[in-house]
Amino acid sequence: MVLFEKDISETPLSRDLREALTNAARPMRLAPGETLFTEQDEGDAIYFVLDGRMEISMIADDGRKIGLDVLSRGAFFGEIALLDPGPRTATAMALEACSLLMLNRAGLHYVLDRNPLLVAEVMQLIGKRMRYITDQLNEQILLPLPKRLARKLLRLATFTDCGTRCLRLSHSELADLVGASREAVSKALSAWNKQGLLQTGRGSIELLDEEALRDIAGL
């Protein structure tokens, strides 16, 4: 599929669902830079991220790449082709070494047949994903670049060992994710850098003043 929620683990799966899925799913690993699938590929599996970061993106006709999301532990992706047989709608690539859990359609139905009570929970998960996608749609269309960027930063930042929140992405990756040019992103970031809202470094950004960023984001 397409747009993803980092915090699947914050709205955790029920113990039952988690166990059922884990039993039916197959673990797998990807090397850094490895492509799992591409738009138009056939495939009917959903994947859960156990470790590492996966990048989901689409390639436009003119070659432009749109990053849809960067997923880490707890997130899932690939649900569209799982539910509706047909080509994948996006490309999934490992930004770093990743460990995934893979469940294909047969596996899903195996689980649900044996455990009909889980149907409702799965449907709710899907509903949540649809909510998320429509939110993205809005933001992309309605919000000006600074807001979109601030939101992405807040969404994607993860806690480091030293307690600060930061993210490891280049300006151009970030630009893909917010649907803007690399230059525009650079300009915004260096402005915020000067104002002390964040600290940019080659390939990484550390959030210093989340409050102010949230403010810019309109949250």
Add this chain to the structure above:
Amino acid sequence: MVLFEKDISETPLSRDLREALTNAARPMRLAPGETLFTEQDEGDAIYFVLDGRMEISMIADDGRKIGLDVLSRGAFFGEIALLDPGPRTATAMALEACSLLMLNRAGLHYVLDRNPLLVAEVMQLIGKRMRYITDQLNEQILLPLPKRLARKLLRLATFTDCGTRCLRLSHSELADLVGASREAVSKALSAWNKQGLLQTGRGSIELLDEEALRDIAGL
């Protein structure tokens, strides 16, 4: 939810599903201009359009309206709150007198409990809807106004009694639907009018040269 497919009837529901839903659902009518629900409303029902046209839209913080779709016979909407309890993500209003079929969450589960074989079909329908939404997301972000507009025209045009394809929407409604200003839409339409691709009239547009439009749309 959000973005809808006119052609649910082209990918028809199975006879079984259709019957099951019809039995569990409740028919209802809306007067022209009547609002069925608004963003933030509570509600857990999905609706099927039997007759008339429903407009689905979202209101941005700044008051701007984004039209998401205009649905007629065969389409459904409201599936997000059906699957995931929570506020509605869009507003549904009747453009004209409408006749709908309403099915709430309890109804859905009633149907699926009694008829587990339908689970797979329902999931596939949802998957299709997700495909559709992500397509829209792309188009909105990637395509320039003329392409978006031409696609909308082709998508929304319906056959009239005299065999031509036309649509009954004002320029500003159309502008909302393609995420552009009324003026920009007017300019494009009157240019195409002059070139003979279509025939504009107060509140209606008749497609004359679908081939050329498809070409502009990049299809």
Add this chain to the structure above:
DNA sequence: AGGGGTCTGTGAACTGGAACACATTTACCA
């Protein structure tokens, strides 16, 4: 008939962000 309201056409000015064009800086590795 007339008159307000909603549509539609079309200009002119403005603007966010893209595209282009470089100058630096930094990492890394041969």
Add this chain to the structure above:
DNA sequence: TGGTAAATGTGTTCCAGTTCACAGACCCCT
């Protein structure tokens, strides 16, 4: 320890599309 590629900073130009500002056109209503 240079050398090269990637990542960044910043300015300039350009353009699609918005906003603003009107002028007709058409519609319905009393």
